[in-house]
Amino acid sequence: MKKALIVLALAIACASMVSAQTINVLFWDDAYPRALMEKIPEFEKATGIKVNFEILQPPQVFTKTSVSVSKDHTDYDLVCVDEGNIPLFAPLMLPYDQWGPGKVFKKIDPNTVTPAMLDVAQWDGKLIGLPINGNLYVWMTRKDLIENKTYQAQFKAKYGYDLGVPQTLQQLLDEGTFFYEKGIVSGGFGPFNGGPAGVFGEAIYMWNSFGTDFINWVNGKPTLVIDKAKGVQGMEFYKKLMKISPKGAETWAHVERQAAFCADPKGVFSMFIWPAQIASYEDPDKSLVANKIVYSAPPAGPAGRFAIRGTWAVNIPLASKNKDAAAEFVYWWASKDIAAWLVEQNTVPARTDVLTDPRYAKSKPWLAAIADSMQYAAARPRFNEVAQVQDIVKKYWIMGITGQMSCDDAMQKIMDETNNVLKNAKY
């Protein structure tokens, strides 16, 4: 009996040792983490750490992180937090300087991350986790259209300048209108009107382009700083772009945008893309426009050029019991070898050395555009109540750009209701 008990205790101890080497990981769903999944067995073999990998749509990642991670308990050893929600989750995460050194893979020097992306994981003077993808607005324009000699001649005759990759919002409008009115494309522009975070990104892009910020931290509190006149100008311009967008674009999220750009025989002339999705647009099995896209930094507005950032940071919850194993996984993921492999899969990591590697200059033309966009990286405001403000902006922005309400009234509503949220939050 005594022997049996000893054997049982040993078995339990062994089992608990094995389970200590299992990490639960929660990531967002797109081509980038999906590509990584292929490589995970290699990590497991190299370290003996088993990875339970869960990927969900971004809103569900947010919800599940909210429910599953607290100061004293976590269901996950590693979670991804998108840029806007870093303030909300920062108190629950282990600052990067407290991550272990790594037994098999060397701790990643944060300076390997491109500076525009590194900023994403900074909060309260600390680096909270490690930015893992190079996601910010990159512009796509149909190469087959702008290189067509007939269109070039017709466009120049009408507008007096050369057809090409739109460098300004006005050029985007002109060129988009040209192709749309001739019925060459289903849309001269592809807006994003899906989720609140995406619409918020579009609004911030337009407001910045027309010379105004929306919310800034002033004296330690988020403060509405938008210049209403400039805000209305930005919205009015987007309204013009909506008029050359395909039918139904009022509700377009990523799926619809991709379908319109890649699967519609006429397609869309020009629009932004998150680099994380480039893999799908460049897949000849899924896309009619694979290898027919020119990538560039976004068109500039009257106040300059801006590229909205949407990067994810990987974070270890304070309550994780497997912090070292989780860190080991991140060091592997963010290593140069894996980053290079991910680039080959048409995805975009956050490492400067890989993004600027001349080996990929020709075969991955979007990398140069991403590097260019990074010079103009702009962040969406970050504060705890951002979800409420995003909903307000989405509601009235769409009402404004679709003509259900004047842009002036819509802007006023955005300002009034945002102020209410900030007031109720007692900043």
Add this chain to the structure above:
Amino acid sequence: MSSRTQSIEQRDSTRLSGKARGRAPFLFLAPAIIVVFAVLIFPIVFSLIVSTYDWPLSEGAGARSFVGFDNYINLTKDPEFWNSLKLQLGFIFIAIPIELVLGFAVALLLNREFFGARVVRSLLLLPVFFLPILSGMTWRFMLQPRYGPLNTLIVNLGGPEVSWLGNPITAYIAIIIQDVWRMWPFMFMLLYAGLTAIPQELMEAAQIDGAGFWRKLRSLTIPLLSPTILTAVLLRIIDALRVFSEVYVMTEGGPGSATMLFSLYTQRQAFGYQKVGMASAMAIFLLILSIVFALTLVRKNMSLDVLEEKAGA
């Protein structure tokens, strides 16, 4: 003393005392009561308690603070709350009558035997078995302006492309149509069952007395079917108050907040804004609303029963 008397005394001596006998039914019922409380009552009580706290979801229970009825007061000041309530009630009062009329009409039509009647009746039930989330997704794609079949048909007939889900009014109509499509067979199912239970002798007697179709419908079918109708409506109202997934995948509450039904806004409060207390207050409000609907319809149903009994007497 006879052996029978002895055995009775013996049995009495093993019986429980009066006090213990009083407690016995409760002891036997206790497991059931505990289960009912744990499964049914406790979540509601817990939700009620949570609704009196300011409870940020991501900060766990440690960060909650008692705010009394502040969440309820704040709800009444929130225009989006009233908007979502208005949309929810509109959804119920438009969709359910359509489903009722459609279900009733088809039940009347199919309340006869003909070749293939059973197959037709079974096939009509198919939409009810469709997962709500799949129904929402299917309708979203059917209404897609560029490649959706509905617009393809309209365009081929010479009409314009319509952005069904991009316009606040058509989007609201679309979610109602989706619900009607999925749930009218439920009404049909209940009402058909009710119709088959109506004694044929009554109908035949009315016919002999010279009553036509409309007279029979007005004076016999509808009154006799009223309890079934009320039950069906009650079940649908309770279900429609909780509609979520199909609308979420169709519109996510948009465009703007044109289809932000009560349940969607509750979800936004809890998981978008991280305000668990506010979301619980909304859940309690919805519960009260459901109870009001249920009590009203049950009372109406009971009064119908009383009338029926009186008529029978």
